[in-house]
Amino acid sequence: MSNFLSLSHRPATLAGRQRYGMISRFPQANSMDEAIYIQAMKNWILLSWVVILFVAQACHTEADIYSPSNTFYQQQEDSVLVALFNQTIQTDVLWRFRRPPLPVGLSHDSVSQAYAASLHKPITLDIIEEFGFPLRLGVLCFDCPDEEQKRNARKEAFKIMQEHHLDSAFFPLLMQMWDKKDSLNTVRKGPCKAMQYYAKRPIRLVPLPLLDSKGKYDFIRFSRVGFNKFFDKGVFQMTYSDLGGGRVSLYCVEKRHHKWTITARQSVDNWYY
Secondary structure (H helix, E strand, O other): OOOOOOHHHOOOOHHHHHHHHHHHOOOOOOOHHHHHHHHHHHHHHHHHHHHHHHHHHHHHHHHHOOOOOOHHHHHHHHHHHHHHHHHHHHHHOHHHHOOOOOOOOOOOOHHHHHHHHHHOOOEEEEEEOEEEOOOOOOOOOOOOOHHHHHHHHHHHHHHHHHHHOOOOOHHHHHHOOOOOOHHHOOOEEOOHHHHHHHOOOOEEEEEEOHHHHOOOOOEEEEEOOEEOOOOOEEEEEEEEEEOOEEEEEEEEEEEEOOEEEEEEEEEEEEEEO
16 A cells, blocks of 8 residues: 655645655554554544634634724724714704794794794714724723722723613623723724714714814714624714813613614713813
């Protein structure tokens, strides 16, 4: 019986020769049974290498999708923000633009017509094009030690979980937001064009580069989205600011029946000028 991979069939590539060298170190068979056994062992070693390489590649690919710079991750972010931005604006922004009710007795004159026209006047909002990671959860103490900040974030996370009766899967997502390093993580341009297109009246969105926002008070900005491993639960924040002040709201979202819905909303910061 001829040896496996005889001299005339040795591979030409370096990797092939290395594999051949490993296989060729097997002892020569002295009987038919030993030859069958040795041949089987060689085949199993080759198969094991293939399986190991496949698993390593699969693990590498799976790990990549959880990287914020991964295309799949960013697609999931876009799907969340485009689906829910109108709802968040209705909740956190439009209350500042509520107009008083129509005065009694002015239903047919020019004043009432002008008032009715004002109801349909667009509300223009600048939206920062660059989306960053959420602000840290808990007390925003920039000089606090890490352990103290982590304790504050844990208390805040428990409070949010209890108040909104959230699924336990949200707790690790909330706890990811305590680390100072996360607030300095990668920033990317968000789906502002799509949000501009799908904005519902009376809102009109105008994309604004982050560098051009210095000195401006009127704007909204969305954070990036943190996901669980199945990409069916997530958290993000929306910041709204105007001349009177601003607020930061945290949103917990969940995919139900292939549709993103807001599970909970929590105000995490407010300020006034």
